[in-house]
Structure formats: structure tokens, C-alpha cells
Amino acid sequence: MRTGRPTIKDVADAAGVSKGAVSFAFNGRPGVSAATRVRILASAGELGYRPSATGRALSNSRSQAFGLVLARKPEMLRSDPFFPSFIAGVESVIGPAGQSLMLRFVGSAAIEKATYIELSRTNSVDGVFVTDLRMRDRRPGLLTSLGLPAITLNRPRGRSDLPAICQEAGRAIRDAVSHLIDLGHRRIAHVGGPGSYLHSADRRQQWSATLRAAGLPDGPFVESDFSAAGGAEATRAMLDLTERPSAILFGNDLMAVAGMSVAHSRGLRIPADLSVVGFDDAELSGHMHPPLSTIRTDAFGCGRAAATVLLAELSEPRVQQADVHLPPAEFIARGSTGPPGVAAGKGRRSVSGIRQIAPSTP
Amino acid sequence: MRTGRPTIKDVADAAGVSKGAVSFAFNGRPGVSAATRVRILASAGELGYRPSATGRALSNSRSQAFGLVLARKPEMLRSDPFFPSFIAGVESVIGPAGQSLMLRFVGSAAIEKATYIELSRTNSVDGVFVTDLRMRDRRPGLLTSLGLPAITLNRPRGRSDLPAICQEAGRAIRDAVSHLIDLGHRRIAHVGGPGSYLHSADRRQQWSATLRAAGLPDGPFVESDFSAAGGAEATRAMLDLTERPSAILFGNDLMAVAGMSVAHSRGLRIPADLSVVGFDDAELSGHMHPPLSTIRTDAFGCGRAAATVLLAELSEPRVQQADVHLPPAEFIARGSTGPPGVAAGKGRRSVSGIRQIAPSTP
DNA sequence: TGCTGCACCAAAACCGGTTTAGTGGTGTTT
DNA sequence: AAACACCACTAAACCGGTTTTGGTGCAGCA
Numbered sequence: 001m002r003t004g005r006p007t008i009k010d011v012a013d014a015a016g017v018s019k020g021a022v023s024f025a026f027n028g029r030p031g032v033s034a035a036t037r038v039r040i041l042a043s044a045g046e047l048g049y050r051p052s053a054t055g056r057a058l059s060n061s062r063s064q065a066f067g068l069v070l071a072r073k074p075e076m077l078r079s080d081p082f083f084p085s086f087i088a089g090v091e092s093v094i095g096p097a098g099q100s101l102m103l104r105f106v107g108s109a110a111i112e113k114a115t116y117i118e119l120s121r122t123n124s125v126d127g128v129f130v131t132d133l134r135m136r137d138r139r140p141g142l143l144t145s146l147g148l149p150a151i152t153l154n155r156p157r158g159r160s161d162l163p164a165i166c167q168e169a170g171r172a173i174r175d176a177v178s179h180l181i182d183l184g185h186r187r188i189a190h191v192g193g194p195g196s197y198l199h200s201a202d203r204r205q206q207w208s209a210t211l212r213a214a215g216l217p218d219g220p221f222v223e224s225d226f227s228a229a230g231g232a233e234a235t236r237a238m239l240d241l242t243e244r245p246s247a248i249l250f251g252n253d254l255m256a257v258a259g260m261s262v263a264h265s266r267g268l269r270i271p272a273d274l275s276v277v278g279f280d281d282a283e284l285s286g287h288m289h290p291p292l293s294t295i296r297t298d299a300f301g302c303g304r305a306a307a308t309v310l311l312a313e314l315s316e317p318r319v320q321q322a323d324v325h326l327p328p329a330e331f332i333a334r335g336s337t338g339p340p341g342v343a344a345g346k347g348r349r350s351v352s353g354i355r356q357i358a359p360s361t362p
Numbered sequence: 363m364r365t366g367r368p369t370i371k372d373v374a375d376a377a378g379v380s381k382g383a384v385s386f387a388f389n390g391r392p393g394v395s396a397a398t399r400v401r402i403l404a405s406a407g408e409l410g411y412r413p414s415a416t417g418r419a420l421s422n423s424r425s426q427a428f429g430l431v432l433a434r435k436p437e438m439l440r441s442d443p444f445f446p447s448f449i450a451g452v453e454s455v456i457g458p459a460g461q462s463l464m465l466r467f468v469g470s471a472a473i474e475k476a477t478y479i480e481l482s483r484t485n486s487v488d489g490v491f492v493t494d495l496r497m498r499d500r501r502p503g504l505l506t507s508l509g510l511p512a513i514t515l516n517r518p519r520g521r522s523d524l525p526a527i528c529q530e531a532g533r534a535i536r537d538a539v540s541h542l543i544d545l546g547h548r549r550i551a552h553v554g555g556p557g558s559y560l561h562s563a564d565r566r567q568q569w570s571a572t573l574r575a576a577g578l579p580d581g582p583f584v585e586s587d588f589s590a591a592g593g594a595e596a597t598r599a600m601l602d603l604t605e606r607p608s609a610i611l612f613g614n615d616l617m618a619v620a621g622m623s624v625a626h627s628r629g630l631r632i633p634a635d636l637s638v639v640g641f642d643d644a645e646l647s648g649h650m651h652p653p654l655s656t657i658r659t660d661a662f663g664c665g666r667a668a669a670t671v672l673l674a675e676l677s678e679p680r681v682q683q684a685d686v687h688l689p690p691a692e693f694i695a696r697g698s699t700g701p702p703g704v705a706a707g708k709g710r711r712s713v714s715g716i717r718q719i720a721p722s723t724p
Numbered sequence: 725t726g727c728t729g730c731a732c733c734a735a736a737a738c739c740g741g742t743t744t745a746g747t748g749g750t751g752t753t754t
Numbered sequence: 755a756a757a758c759a760c761c762a763c764t765a766a767a768c769c770g771g772t773t774t775t776g777g778t779g780c781a782g783c784a
Contacts, residue, residue: 004423005483007770018734023772033732050483054425055770057416058739061366065427065462074450075662079645084446088436091465100427100464100486103453121367121412123740124462228649254646261651283441284616284646287590289623300437369740380764385742395762417740420769485770 006047008055014043026051053098066094066310067125069104071112071132079227079254081282082299083131089303090129097311099126113142120146127310129153130162133198149313151306155323157198163313163321165306168328169199170206172295173249175331176277177210179293180247183339185275189219189245191234191255193226200251203279207249219245224255231255235262239274246275246340253278253285253294260288260336271338281332290335297329368409370417376405388413415460427462428452428672429487433474433494436467441589441616443644444661445493451665452491459673461488475504482508489672491515492524495560511675513668517685519560525675525683527668530690531561532568534657535611537693538639539572541655542609545701547637551581551607553596553617555588562613565641569611581607586617593617597624601636608637608702615640615647615656622650622698634703643694652697659691 012019017032017040024031025040032040057064068087070076077083090101102125106112116139119125127149130139133156140160143150155164180188190207193200200223208218222237224230231254238245239262250256256278263274270276270290278285278294285292305324313321374381379394379402386393387402394402419426430449432438439445452463464487468474478501481487489511492501495518502522505512517526542550552569555562562585570580584599586592593616600607601624612618618640625636632638632652640647643658667686675683 005485008772009770019771020735020773021733024733027772031732036732048483050480052770053484053486054416054419054423055739056772058420058741058770059772061416061739063416074454075447077446077450078443078661081440084439085437087465088439088467091467092436095466100462102462103449104457105450105453118412121410122415123367124415228645232649257646258649261649261653264651283590284619287594287620287623289626291623299440370742371740381741382743382765383763386763389742393762398762414740417769418742420740420771421742423769 005052006049008049008051010047011040011044011049014047015040061123062126062314063124064098065100065102065125066090066307067102067104067116067119067128068131069106069112069115069119069128071106071109074105081253081280082297085299086131086303086306089300089305090307091303092300093304093307094311099307099311113138116142116148117146120148126314127151129306129310133157134196135198135201137198149310149317151309151313151321153302153306154199161320163309164323165302165309165326166323167297167302167326169203169295169297172329172331173203173206174210176249176293176295177207178214179331179333180249180275180277180337181210181214181216183247183275183337185247185340186216187219187243187245187247188216189238189248190221191224191231191238191248191250191259192221193224193251195223203251224251226252226255228254228258231258232262235259239263239266239268246273247277247337248274249277249279251279253280253282253292256292256294256336257284257288260292269341270336272341275337275340277331277337286334288336293332293334293337295329295331298326301326367414368411370411370413372409373402373406373411376409377402423485424488424676425486426460427464427487428456428669429464429466429478429481429490430493431466431468431474431477431481431490433468433471443615443642444659447661448493448665448668451662451667452669453665454662455666455669456673461669461673475500478504478510479508482510488676489513491668491672495519496558497560497563499560511672511679513672513675513683515664515668516561523682525671526685527664527671527688528685529659529664529688531565531657531659534691534693535565535568536572538611538655538657539569540576541693541695542611542637542639542699543572543576543578545609545637545699547609547702548578549581549605549607549609550578551600551610552583553586553593553600553610553612553621554583555586555613557585565613586613588614588617590616590620593620594624597621601625601628601630608635609639609699610636611639611641613641615642615644615654618654618656618698619646619650622654631703632698633700637699637702639693639699648696650698655694655696655699657691657693660688663688 008019008022012022021032022040025037053064104115106115130150130152133152133154136158137156140156140162144161150162152162152164154166190204192204195201211218220238220241222234224234238248248259250259256276260270260276263270268274278292281294281296285294309321309324370381370384374384383394384402387399415426466477468477492512492514495514495516498520499518502518502524506523512524514524514526516528552566554566557563573580582600582603584596586596600610610621612621618638622632622638625632630636640654640656643656647654647656671683671686
């Protein structure tokens with residue numbers, strides 16, 4: 001057995017043709033007769049030849065990879081349900097297309113910028129996904145100036161020449177808050193994600209606007225970090241308020257579930273004493289007790305769409321790709337939201353396990 | 363602005379040297395004087411030159427990527443906490459080393475084999491991670507015959523020439539079961555993952571062996587699928603048994619949490635009426651109410667170790683890499699396990715539904 | 725018969741690097 | 755002074771493909 005895999009030259013020699021002919025035959029281009037084409041493919045089959053991805057990449061200066069640069073800690077992948085789903089969606093499209101995904105975790109914004117430049121200069125990726133948009137995000141400008149194909153998740157605030165994958169969530173948030181208001185809640189809190197993220201700011205704004213539209217004052221707000229620990233802490237802060245909210249809208253399901261546990265451990269019943277709404281519709285959420293009301297987004301579909309657009313941009317470099325609008329996010333009312341009980345806002349202490357159960361008004 | 367990024371030739375021209383000299387200068391090899399070296403690096407800096415990853419890859423026939431082929435549905439990424447953590451661990455090592463991870467989801471075992479062959483033939487990856495080992499797994503043999511560097515997660519049953527990353531979990535499982543036994547449980551069930559996976563079979567075996575060592579009969583066993591829905595269903599089946607278990611050991615935290623909710627919704631208290639143990643120590647688990655007792659594994663560290671070994675194999679191809687043994691998994695006793703209460707097995711009216719639960723003999 | 729046009733394919737250039745072989749010049753040795 | 759080793763560097767080959775160029779043989783046509 002000779003060392004290394006068969007190359008195009010081996011096939012050419014075996015079939016008695018030139019390298020170019022083999023290339024034409026393999027790519028279904030004109031330039032070889034049908035007879036020689038089958039002969040070439042036959043001897044390629046015998047040798048078990050498959051064209052080298054690297055060689056091919058060099059020729060057409062494509063790296064066959066897309067980049068995803070995340071300014072977060074690697075551990076985040078395990079807690080934020082968005083990214084695994086997003087990545088899965090991306091892979092489901094690009095894998096069959098022969099592309100791969102290059103993940104890169106970076107610490108600071110400075111390194112982030114350097115990383116994009118690096119990826120572009122070294123020709124390591126054919127395009128990038130831009131997620132976690134910030135308020136005044138410089139990445140769209142940077143990427144267009146680098147000439148690197150890119151797509152953003154949601155449309156940035158400022159000017160951006162990049163196509164965007166949009167999933168409208170404002171409506172779902174208004175639905176969720178309205179749902180709480182209709183149930184009789186008057187003091188509706190919000191535990192959001194880091195305010196530097198555009199989506200966090202948007203969600204907070206929608207929450208606030210809906211309350212005001214209903215003639216209600218803003219409820220208490222706490223900025224947290226999307227983690228379970230952060231959600232638990234924020235919830236404790238909320239429940240310690242003298243005028244405790246009767247409902248909390250959380251920035252993601254993870255914080256919401258942690259918040260529910262905090263409430264439980266204080267002897268509060270959900271939803272009678274506290275209504276809870278999450279965001280994401282994680283797999284677990286429907287299986288909580290009570291099942292978590294939440295806002296369902298389509299991270300998987302988002303990944304699919306983003307990858308599809310980026311692939312299209314590769315095949316037609318000149319054409320400006322249009323924004324893709326996914327079906328808007330949806331509010332899912334489940335068991336964790338309900339009318340506030342008579343005891344709501346009163347506060348009550350309890351040892352876990354020996355709790356008093358008060359009657360609730362339906 | 364000229365089209366395309368600067369190449370090594372541009373730098374060579376600018377510095378007035380040959381391509382080879384630039385290459386030497388960039389790779390810190392002897393062959394150029396210190397003076398010319400700085401001159402070359404200076405003009406490279408001016409031009410903003412970075413060597414092309416593709417060109418470099420072609421020369422040394424490296425693709426700069428590792429492969430991870432998963433015979434699961436892409437959606438799984440969002441539910442199984444292992445893989446996001448594992449991937450994060452891998453990325454934390456290979457990113458700085460200039461490698462990337464190529465994910466590939468495949469449907470059947472046949473496609474799986476074809477995918478490995480494809481990856482190898484097209485030179486798309488420099489090595490692969492083999493996860494989800496099965497009972498009689500043919501992949502180690504396939505990969506060694508392909509000459510593709512690889513590493514397995516845990517040591518396969520059969521012969522394998524591949525190095526393995528091992529994290530012993532048997533001890534932790536025995537600890538968990540013993541803990542339950544010490545608390546007074548006599549009927550300890552197990553809801554495991556798909557039996558075709560080696561780790562599922564191992565865990566089941568450990569559970570069973572520990573019970574027998576204590577002179578107890580095997581508790582009821584249900585094979586499930588690691589999903590929340592599957593865990594909930596399995597739990598319902600367990601609670602429907604005429605001799606209901608007083609404790610359940612789940613194959614992962616996701617199923618355990620879903621199981622806890624099922625128990626709650628039937629009016630059972632945890633741990634008084636049912637003790638629950640998970641597996642993984644997901645982020646949420648410590649924030650449940652009660653906090654979930656579980657077995658902590660180090661998926662992140664596993665990814666780090668696997669990537670490190672694979673990188674080492676690249677730099678020293680001849681050397682047979684040794685197995686890496688991570689610190690063993692650890693049983694974490696939290697609030698979801700406790701002595702079976704007086705009411706355990708007695709049955710009680712549930713809130714949702716009107717289900718009668720038959721008494722079981724302890 | 726001679727010329728054109730086409731189909732088919734070989735040869736070579738190219739992508740952007742790495743690596744090897746070879747060259748000219750300096751310094752050391754005898 | 756001749757022989758030799760060594761250094762710094764260039765030129766060229768190479769990795770494995772794609773693409774361009776160019777040449778051959780044959781059919782069609784005047």
C-alpha cells in the first residue's frame with residue numbers, strides 16, 4: 001500500500017489522460033467526451049479517489065468554512081440554549097454543502113476585532129455570522145471594509161450593508177405582558193440580559209412600552225447575565241422588594257427556571273403567588289412544574305436561514321442578499337402564568353417542606 | 363486598492379527578497395539573518411500580510427481541522443448538555459492552535475462509516491473525535507485502517523489502537539446508589555439512556571451491581587432517550603408501577619428534572635416521597651427546587667483533553683499516545699435525595715388528575 | 725484540395741504557501 | 755594560496771487541485 005491517498009495525478013495516469021481532463025470529468029464540465037468521462041470516473045472509483053478539499057480550496061481561494069466569533073466564555077455554550085440550536089441549524093445546511101463551521105471564543109472587544117481581521121487576512125473563512133449585536137456595533141462596518149461576506153442576526157441599529165436574519169420578538173413580548181395584564185397583574189417585573197446586547201435592550205423596551213400603553217408604571221427591572229445563578233440572584237432581589245412584583249418576565253428560560261425555584265423555596269406558589277415568563281422555550285421548559293410560559297424563538301431555523309443566505313452570497317458574490325424574516329416569535333402560555341392570588345404582594349416566609357398553602361382565587 | 367489580500371510574493375517583492383526567505387522569516391527558521399528578518403517582518407506588517415491558511419495547509423497536507431461525526435439528530439445539541447460543553451472544551455484548545463472543528467450530523471450507521479471515509483479521503487480533517495461509543499463499535503478499526511488520527515471518549519470494549527480520554531463514572535454511580543441505600547431506600551429504579559451506547563450500558567451495570575452487592579434485588583429499569591419528554595414518560599411508567607420505587611437514578615439531568623416535575627404534578631414530595639438522582643450536573647440542576655442530586659462529569663475538560671491529545675498526535679505522528687484519565691466523576695448529594703418518608707409508597711391524591719397510587723411494600 | 729471550425733484533450737500556468745537544491749561570498753584551516 | 759566549511763540567500767520544485775492555452779485530428783464546406 002503506497003503512502004498517502006490517491007491524487008488527481010494518479011487517476012490521470014491510470015486513465016491515461018491529463019490532470020485537467022480528470023478535473024473536468026469530476027466537475028461535470030464540458031471538455032471531455034462521454035466515453036472518456038466514464039473511463040476516468042471508473043478508474044477514479046477503483047483507486048478510491050476523492051478530490052482533496054485543501055487543493056480545491058487553494059485554487060478557488062475558498063476555505064470552505066464559515067466563522068462564528070463569540071465574545072463570550074466557552075462555558076456559555078452549555079448554558080445558553082440559543083447557540084447549540086443555532087449551530088445545529090447552521091450545520092444542517094453547510095455540512096451537506098461541504099462547508100464547515102469555525103468557532104472562535106474571544107475575551108475582549110479588541111481581540112474580537114483582531115480575530116475578524118485575522119480570519120479575513122488568513123483566508124480562513126468564506127464568511128461569518130455576526131451574533132449578539134450590540135448597541136453601536138462596529139462589526140458590520142468592519143466586515144464590509146474587510147470585504148468579508150457576513151450576515152447579522154437581526155438588523156443592527158446603525159447603518160449596515162450586511163443582510164440580516166430577523167425574527168421579530170416584539171409582538172411576542174407585548175403578548176406576554178398583555179397576557180399578564182389581562183390576568184390582573186399590575187406589578188410586572190423584568191429580569192433582562194446584559195444591557196449591552198441589542199436584543200436585551202429591545203426586550204426591555206417592549207416590556208416597558210407595553211406596560212405604559214396599558215397605563216401602568218414600569219415594574220422593577222434587574223439586569224442579569226442569562227445564567228441560572230444570575231437569574232436566581234435577581235429573583236431574590238425582586239422578592240425582597242417591599243412592593244414585590246406579582247409577575248416576572250425573564251430574559252431567558254434558564255433564569256426563569258432558576259427564579260421559579262427561588263420562589264418555590266420561599267414558599268411561594270406559582271402562578272398564584274408569582275407568575276413567571278421565560279424566553280427561548282428550552283426543551284425542559286414545557287416539562288417544569290408548573291410548565292413554564294415562555295416565548296418561543298426558532299434558533300435552529302435562524303441558523304438554517306443564516307447559513308443558506310451566506311451560501312447564496314458565495315455563489316453570487318455581486319448580488320446584495322435581502323433580509324430574511326422568519327415567522328415571528330410566539331408567546332406560549334403555560335402553567336407558570338395565572339391570575340395573581342389574594343396573597344400576592346404580601347410576602348410570606350416558609351420553611352421548605354412545611355409550607356402553608358393558602359387558597360387562591362381562580 | 364488592489365484586489366485580494368497580499369500574498370507572500372508581495373511581501374518578498376516589497377522586501378526585495380525571495381518567497382522562501384519570507385517563509386523562513388515568518389516561521390522563525392534559520393536561513394535568514396536577523397537584519398533581513400526584521401526587514402521582511404516590517405514590510406509584511408506594512409502590507410498587513412498574514413500567511414494564507416489554505417496555502418499553508420496544502421503544503422504540509424494538513425487541513426487544520428478536526429472532525430466530530432455525530433450519529434444523532436442536529437436538534438440533540440440543544441438538549442444534551444454534554445456536547446456543547448465538550449465542543450466548548452475542544453474549541454478552547456484548538457482555536458488558539460489555529461485548528462477548527464468540523465461538525466457532521468449523520469442519519470444512519472452506514473452513512474456514518476461513509477462520512478469517516480469521505481473525511482479521510484478528501485483530507486478534510488487531520489483527526490477525529492469518536493464519541494457515543496457503542497457496544498461493538500467498528501469505528502476504531504475503521505479509523506486505524508484509514509490511517510486517520512483519532513481519539514475515543516472512554517475506552518471501547520473491543521480492541522482499539524486509539525488513545526482514549528477516560529473519565530471513570532462507575533465509582534460515582536456506586537456512591538449515588540449506596541447513598542440511596544444508606545438513606546433507607548430499598549427499591550431504587552433506573553431510567554437509562556439508549557442501551558446501544560456503551561456508557562448507558564455501563565451505568566446500568568453499575569447501578570445493578572451496587573444493588574446486588576447490598577443484597578437488594580434490581581429495581582425497575584426503563585430505557586429512555588435522554589430527552590425531557592422521554593424522561594417524563596419513563597417516570598410516569600415508574601410511578602404507575604404497583605410497587606413504586608422510592609428513588610430513581612436517571613441517565614441525565616434533563617430526564618431527572620422532567621421526572622421531578624412529573625412527580626410534583628402527581629402530588630409527590632421530593633425527596634420525601636421520591637428521591638431523584640441525575641447525571642451531568644447541568645447548570646440548572648443546582649438551582650432546582652429542591653436542588654438536584656447528580657453526578658458531575660467534566661465534559662469541558664474532556665473536550666480539552668481530547669483536543670490536546672489529538673494535537674499532540676499531529677506533532678508527533680509516530681508516538682502512540684497514552685490514554686488520559688480525568689479525575690473520576692463525582693456524586694453530588696443535594697436536596698433531591700433524602701430518606702424515604704413515612705408516606706412513601708402510600709399514595710396520595712394528586713393535584714392534576716385523580717390518580718390513585720397503589721401502596722408498595724418497602 | 726485546401727481551408728475553416730469544432731470537439732477533444734495535453735501541457736502549462738496558477739493558487740499561496742513550504743522545502744530542497746544550489747550559488748556566491750566570507751572566514752577558517754592547512 | 756588552495757581547500758574547505760559555513761552562512762545567507764535565490765531559484766525551483768512541490769503540495770493537489772482548477773483554469774487557460776494551444777495543438778491535433780476529423781468533419782464540413784467551398
